[in-house]
Amino acid sequence: MKITALAGGVGGAKLAHGLAQILAPEELTIIVNTGDDFEHLGLYICPDLDTVCYTLGGLANPETGWGRINETWNTIANVERLGGPAWFRLGDQDIATHLERTRRLREGQSLSQITRDFCKAWGIQHTILPMSDSPVRTRVDTDEGELAFQEYFVHRQCAPKVKGFRFDGVEGAESVVGAKEAIEQADAVIICPSNPWVSVDPILQVIKKINKPVVAVSPIIGGKTVKGPAAKMFDELGIEPSALAVAKHYRNILTGFVLDNADSLLEDDVKNLNVQTLVTDTLMNHLTDRTRLAEDVLHFIGSL
Ligand code: FO1
DSSP, rough: OOOOOOOEHHHHHHHHHHHHHSGGGGGGGEOOOOOTOOOTTTTTEOHHHHHHHHHTTTTTOOOSSSSTTTTOOHHHHHHHHTOOOOSOOHHHHHHHHHHHHHHHHTTTTTTHHHHHHHHHTOOOSEEEEESSSSEEEEEEEEEEEEHHHHHIIIIIISSOOOOEEEEETTTTTOOOOTHHHHHHOOOEEOOOOIIIIIIIIHHHHHHHOOOEEEEEOOEEEETTTTTSHHHHHHHHTOOOSSSSHHHHHHHTOOOOOEEEEGGGGGGGHHHHTEEEEEEEEEOOHHHHHHHHHHHHHHHHHHOO
């Protein structure tokens, strides 16, 4: 079965990792959000791309989900000592990624070319693609004005109340070579359990049309997210945070929707959206959970 998965940060990377345990490299392509990218300390940083790559490469910090395992923090500690910004925690191994990516971008290489080379260097055989080679920047409109994504997410720890989102540059952003083909050749597209507002919507706005079966896994369980501000965003936008709210968010493109056992009472409401449903354990604390959920979703797709 050929799958194209759409993923953002930590939650999306976990399911992508589970799918990569089951599907061969030629059966799985992962398209990753780049709306969180930003320039910081003169470095071009791609948090979601790095989180997906590190996760599939077995290099990710298991506690945070982002950054590298067995990391050291000498560089950022010395930046701070010199009076530089240390709020965005860049580890020493992670900084090598940003230095080399920034160098290559300045030489004119594309983000997708760089990602291909980095995946090879990290021993990752599956195809990981940025959603676009041209920059897209998520801007978060809040009760304190419009904030750049990482300013909102990390520096302000998602405290400001969100009023809306803008994806600067998405109008002119073309999806990268290979992304359209990956979707055309796929038997189905899986929307991983990432934040619908700021991790998945930017990808959907770049890809535009998906005329394939689409299955989404809810990032919200029992009205809450495992990690990140998706539930808080729904609430601040006046929408009751729930798996049903996520299904409604994607309703125009959804074929199937995966809810956690905790939300089995919502299954009929989701079915009433003319969407097929799978209720299962969607919590992914260990690699075995990621692989099991991936198996459940692939089996569900086979039954659609
Ligand atoms: N998230 C944080 O909450 N605090 C950080 O200091 C932080 C640093 C960081 C460094 C590299 C990287 O790739 C990701 C990092 N993240 C951090 C996570 C990042 O902000 C989010 O993963 C995405 O932007 C949203 O999924």
